[in-house]
Amino acid sequence: MSEILLEIKDLCVRVGEKDILKNVNLKVNKGETHVIMGPNGSGKSTLVNTIMSNPKYEITSGKIFFEGEDVTEFAADERAKRGIFMSFQSPIEVPGISVENFIRTSKSAVDDKPVSVLRFNLDLSKRMKELEMKPEYASRYMNYGFSGGEKKKTEILQMQILNPKLAMLDETDSGLDVDAVRIVSEGIKNFKKDEDKALMIITHHKEIISNVVPDYVHVIIDGKIVKEGDASLIHKIEEEGYGWIRDEVNSSNGN
Template identity: 50%
Template sequence: MPVLQIKDLHVSVETENGTKPILKGVDLTAQDGETHAIMGPNGSGKSTLAYTIAGHPKYHVESGSVTLDGEDLLAMTVDARARAGLFLAMQYPVEIPGVTVTNFLRTAKTAIDGESPAIRHWIKDVKTSMANLRMDPSFAERNVNEGFSGGEKKRHEILQLELLKPRFAILDETDSGLDVDALRIVADGVNRAKASTNLGVLLITHYTRILRYITPDFVHVFVDGRVAEEGGPELAERLENEGYDRFLTATNVG
């Protein structure tokens, strides 16, 4: 079975002006080890897709289905989705005062695996991953994301990815706000995770620059809550040269 399968997904959100449809029939299938880039202009539904899959209560599924290894993902609680192998790297990671990075990571690993990791191997894994991501060891004792820069928050997201070892990762604009060096470090972390676990990735981004370091197998262009076009890496190159104008013009005409 496919790792992640989305069929005719319609999603809405409540606003001050009533119910607003965001996703209007999304179909997407991703297999083990594949990287799918989700691209498109602002407001096209990319982040809505990410948070709907993860189980954010703000988004209401009107119809359609999302399955993970054939199991109904939408029927699962958020923590059950994580235990099933789903991971979301957030666009805007939140601060958690009073909870250190060390405690957060170990608690998350225990909750997902159903047992505590062996201390000696766990400490070694954490130190190795932090070194690979060029994170100062002192970050382990700081509160989660508290006082972290944008780049440090994104590295911490990838640190979680490397240590929790999910089946499928959704990266919601992980490249936003990163300079060139931080972008390369984060991308290297994603590539390490893919190589070690055959991780499937749904990579949401506005821009093609992260795709220079994480090569997508498939590119999906989102416009007005739908997949307007699909292709391989060459589609990302075309978007780099042409932008989204041709999609937006077609949408306005329609």
């Protein structure tokens, strides 16, 4: 059985009339952690939204494979059932549906079978305690009136309970205070205790991955992966920005 979990081949993506991603190639093996970085508007969120089959993003060419299966034409729910999860940069509010009901219904849909309410509630309580979420959050409407930190914790809660093979986190650290970053980081670390699980993390900061050292760092600029490296690349970008990478790209293109 192949260790390749996700493979993206020559992916080109358009939003409206604008081409965003241009011939992106990426492989994610089981157990790996990949960090995606780049300036605002470079195509990072477009990449993970396309992998999750957000209909706003149109694939104009290229393929997406998951565990060797071509999922390019699959809808989001079909990809979720195969083990792909995405944490949103700005989670939406869902008035009228409690956190508990939302996650339990999602779990049943992803697993394609009924969920034991007792077992689910025990697991939910345990995970919420680890994330330092008060028990009453379970009965509150999904993200309704939640702070930024509460929304991000709820996303990590979903990830842990849905237990995907690949979790994609889109700027989960955005707008979090120091304590929330620590708690969310621990949640990610706990998820990665299963050595087969893979992570893709979009971030501008190193704090969120302080507990999970990435295997690979990819830099997207103008819709292309232009630089790859290990965790040291994050530190250099934090210190120097992206200008030196743009200079390298321009130099290699003869500009």
